[in-house]
Amino acid sequence: MADIIRELEKKSNIARQKILKMTTQCEGGHLAGSLSCTDLLVALYFHILNHRPNEPLWEQRDRFILSKGHAAPAFYVLLSMSGYFPDEELFTLRRINSRLQGHPDCKKLPGVEISTGSLGQGFSAAVGMALGYKYENHNGHIFCLLGDGECDEGQVWEAAMFASNYYLKNITAIIDRNGYQIDGPTEKVMKLEPLDKKWESFGWNILEINGHDMKQIVGAFENSRSNRNVIIANTIKGKGVSFLENNNAYHSKPCSSNDCELAIRELNQKLKQI
Amino acid sequence: MENIIKTNMNKSTRDAFGEALVEIGKTNRNLLVMDADLSLSTKTCLFANEFPERFFDAGVAEQNMIGVASGLSKTGKIVIASTLAIFASGRVFEQVRNTLVHSDCDVKIVATHAGISVGKDGSSHQSIEDIALMRVIPGMRVIVPCDALETKKVLEKIIDIHGPFYVRLGRDEVPIITPEDEEFILGKGKVLRNGCDLTMVGCGMMVFEMLKAADILEKKGLQAEVINMPSIKPIDRDLILESCSKTKNVFTCEEHSIIGGLGSAVLETLEETRGIFLKRIGIGDCFGESGLPEELFEKYGLSAHKIVETIEKYLKT
Numbered sequence: 001m002a003d004i005i006r007e008l009e010k011k012s013n014i015a016r017q018k019i020l021k022m023t024t025q026c027e028g029g030h031l032a033g034s035l036s037c038t039d040l041l042v043a044l045y046f047h048i049l050n051h052r053p054n055e056p057l058w059e060q061r062d063r064f065i066l067s068k069g070h071a072a073p074a075f076y077v078l079l080s081m082s083g084y085f086p087d088e089e090l091f092t093l094r095r096i097n098s099r100l101q102g103h104p105d106c107k108k109l110p111g112v113e114i115s116t117g118s119l120g121q122g123f124s125a126a127v128g129m130a131l132g133y134k135y136e137n138h139n140g141h142i143f144c145l146l147g148d149g150e151c152d153e154g155q156v157w158e159a160a161m162f163a164s165n166y167y168l169k170n171i172t173a174i175i176d177r178n179g180y181q182i183d184g185p186t187e188k189v190m191k192l193e194p195l196d197k198k199w200e201s202f203g204w205n206i207l208e209i210n211g212h213d214m215k216q217i218v219g220a221f222e223n224s225r226s227n228r229n230v231i232i233a234n235t236i237k238g239k240g241v242s243f244l245e246n247n248n249a250y251h252s253k254p255c256s257s258n259d260c261e262l263a264i265r266e267l268n269q270k271l272k273q274i
Numbered sequence: 275m276e277n278i279i280k281t282n283m284n285k286s287t288r289d290a291f292g293e294a295l296v297e298i299g300k301t302n303r304n305l306l307v308m309d310a311d312l313s314l315s316t317k318t319c320l321f322a323n324e325f326p327e328r329f330f331d332a333g334v335a336e337q338n339m340i341g342v343a344s345g346l347s348k349t350g351k352i353v354i355a356s357t358l359a360i361f362a363s364g365r366v367f368e369q370v371r372n373t374l375v376h377s378d379c380d381v382k383i384v385a386t387h388a389g390i391s392v393g394k395d396g397s398s399h400q401s402i403e404d405i406a407l408m409r410v411i412p413g414m415r416v417i418v419p420c421d422a423l424e425t426k427k428v429l430e431k432i433i434d435i436h437g438p439f440y441v442r443l444g445r446d447e448v449p450i451i452t453p454e455d456e457e458f459i460l461g462k463g464k465v466l467r468n469g470c471d472l473t474m475v476g477c478g479m480m481v482f483e484m485l486k487a488a489d490i491l492e493k494k495g496l497q498a499e500v501i502n503m504p505s506i507k508p509i510d511r512d513l514i515l516e517s518c519s520k521t522k523n524v525f526t527c528e529e530h531s532i533i534g535g536l537g538s539a540v541l542e543t544l545e546e547t548r549g550i551f552l553k554r555i556g557i558g559d560c561f562g563e564s565g566l567p568e569e570l571f572e573k574y575g576l577s578a579h580k581i582v583e584t585i586e587k588y589l590k591t
Contacts, residue, residue, distance in 0.1 A: 106377050114348055114379075118372040124341020125373055131330065131342060132349025135306075155369075158338035166330070 004047065005214045006274055011081070012042045012214070013271045016240045018077045018090060020263050023254035026093040028102070032238040032250040034074035036178040036211070037145060040233055043217045044143055045078045053083035056110040062140045063113050063129055067122030068147035068176060069103040070252070076100050076109075084111035120153030122146075123173065127159045130171035141225050142171040149181025152190050157202065163228055164203025172224040173204070176211065178237040180248050196232060204230045211235035241266055283422075283450040287443040287478075288386040290422035292317025294429045295354065296324050302352070302433065308343050310336045310357040315445075316386045318356045336361045340369040344379040352380050352433055359385035359442060363404035371411050375438045378413070382432055387445040388418075389529035390562040390570045391479055397561035406534025408440040409507050415460070416506040418442045418536070420481035421450045424504060427458040435460065444479050444529075446567050451481055452502070463510035465517070469497035472589060473517040474581075476527035477503050477536050483571070484527050486578035487585070494582075494591035506536055514543050524552040525585055529576060532556040555584055 015038050023029040044064055045051075052058040066075045073093065080087050085099070092098035099108040103117025113129070116122035126144035133140050150156060163171060175195070183189045192198075196206045207224065209216040211233030220231045237251075238244030241263040244255070255263055299305050299321055311334045313319040322329035330346075332339035336357055343355040356362070362385035363370075374381050390400045408416050417432070417439060419425040425443060432439045456464065466481070467488055474484045481502045488498040499517050503510060518524050524544070526537035537554030544550055557574050571577040575584060 114344065114373065115376040116373075118368060120337075121341050121369055121373045124338045124369075125345035125348070125377075127338075128342035128345020128347075129349055130345075132346045132351060135327075135351075136349065138349075155335075155337045155341065158332075158335035159341065162332060162335070162338055162342060165333075 005218065008042055008046055008214050008218070009274045010271065011046055012039045013240070013267055013274065015042055015074070015077050015081060017264055017267050019073045020241070020255060020260050022077070022090045022093050023073050024257060024260040025091050026095060027254060028094045029073040029254055030070040030252045031073065031254050032244060032247065033068065033147065033176070033178065034071045035239045035241070035244065036235040036237045037071050037176040038074050038239070039212050039214060039217055040145065040174055040176065041074055041078045043214060043221055045082045047218055048221045049143070050140065053111070056084060060140060063142050065113050065122045065126040065129070065142070065144045066104055066116055067126065067144050068119065068150050069116035069122060070147070071145070072100070072102065072104050075104060079109070079111040085109070119147065119150040120155035123156055124159040126171060127163045127168065130163065130168045131166055133170050134168055140170070143174065144171065145174045145176060148175055148177045148179065148186050148192060151175065151192055151195065160199065160202040160204060169226060169228050171228055172221070173230040175230060175232050176235050177232050178235045180237045180251070182251055184248065199230045204228050206230055206232065208232045209234070212239055284447040285422035285450065286445060286447045287419055287422055287425040288317050288445060290425040291384055291386070291429060291443055292320040294426040295321040298430060298433055299325050299328065304350070304352050305354065305433065306330065306346060306351045307354045307356070308332055308339050310334060310339045310361065312357050315358065316356040316384070318354070336366045337369045340366045341373055343381045344374045344377060347379040347381050348377070354382050354384055356384045356386065358399065359388035359401035359404045360399055363401060363407045363440070367407055370408070375411050375414050378437055380436055382439045382441060384441045384443065386443045388442045389444060389479065390557065390574060391444055391446045391529060391567040393567045393570065394564050396564040400562040402531045402557050402562060403534070404442060405506055405528070405530050405536060406538070409534065409539065413438070415439045415508065416442070417504055418477035418506055419504050420478055420502050421448050421452055423450050423454065424452045424458060428504065431458050431460065442478065446479070448479055449482055451485065458504065461505050461508040461510060463501050463503040463505065463513045465499060465513070466502050467498065467500040469499035470521060471496045471498065472523040472525060472585065473499045473501060473521045474525050474527060475501045475503050475514065475536070475540055477506060479529050480527040480576065483576060483578045483581060487581040490579060490582045491585065491591070496589060496591050503536060506539055509539050509543055511543050514540055515547065518544060518547070518550050522550055523589060524550060525581070526552070526554045526556070527576070527581060528556045530556050532558060551588065553584065553588055555581055
């Protein structure tokens, strides 16, 4: 198990480097919120999801929905690292004629289950997929990543209510609790706490973890398959690079070329220590 | 026309929808239905009673209904999502645009209680903008059947066509106008009455009003061609151009704002066509109000003889 965790940690480091490079080179993309959820996505794509990158519509698959569509750079990096499309395509992010739209487009890119980007909506669709799987007695599980700021949306709570009303036990919501939304700290802009109690009162089982501790992440995901769980993953916006961490200036702004080089250097040093 | 009134086969399009759903549900096991706490009004309750395991009520949460319906469809189902038109278009506009249509979900939105014929509930429940809202979404198809028979045919047809649709139905009873053996074809309208002096193009409840208006006009010496245009998007461009180039005068009739609805769609069709006069008959730039449907049709200029009055302003009888 320790080896598996170490491998996943290495993958996270590499994924972060790719996110930094693609967003800097393409001069766009929500960098900090991509780095906060990188570890969660790595665990899903390399250890948890039952999926076939060379057969994206494989009927028996688990499904992942990025409801916080703004973290598209992290999502695209994980899809390409898993083999959904070639690595070099990452550098077409947000460019004309690219399949890698600013926010995920399911009609363009394999591995995207449904188009997202407008907050709150992906989670409803994920609940719909869980309902469809339940109706079919399908064994697959639905994983859906939401931002913490996204929980301001009323639709999130409509969907949360719906999932427990229909006794869905094949869906896991993951909240990337990095503490920030565009206008500032979540507790300053629009109080979310007590977030766990809110979800609990909507009929969800709560798992709270450190969203950068790979052992905790894997443990939570492995325990989440048989119930309607919400994993509140406490994360750090801009995680992995000292000058990006908790720096909301990088919410939707990539690094300059120089800063990107510094960041890559820092990540490479950390990679050696894993 | 007199035959239509004599047969006295009045039925609301929402009733026809509810019954058709049950019929289709018997053979198509892949059909799932959702509603947002209005199944008694939309008539999806008939399906819910017959196939409770295939019916999902979202409660009073329309935005989530659209999202769940979209997700459901992505597991290989055909989903009907139904509620009142005011909520099925306006309240959920962005969910329909960004999730449902953008992802090409196999979800058919069937909206009932459209237009001012909702009556006494007043303007908060009178959807007069929904055709405009749905029509503007890239790739969305918009259908407005004129009677119970056409509603059934529309439903049977669109279930077999992949992708999103918006079907607009009414609350009130309307006479059956369309013949039993006539097929509904997406993108096609139908000439119900031939004429050479003017063309009337309409949809929904207005088709019956147009037919009555054409009778009155005939007595005044004007021969009106009446076109039923259930397929607002895609619209029957050929039929419109053919009729309009013959009559040179077009009057569009809709129980909808004149901004962005059927009239606008016909205007767009006639773009680049010279020498044609067009007047949109519909609800002006204002909200409706409470009242009986026939009183509202009268006040807002949609009744047969109000249509005639408008036409007479522009054409000599």
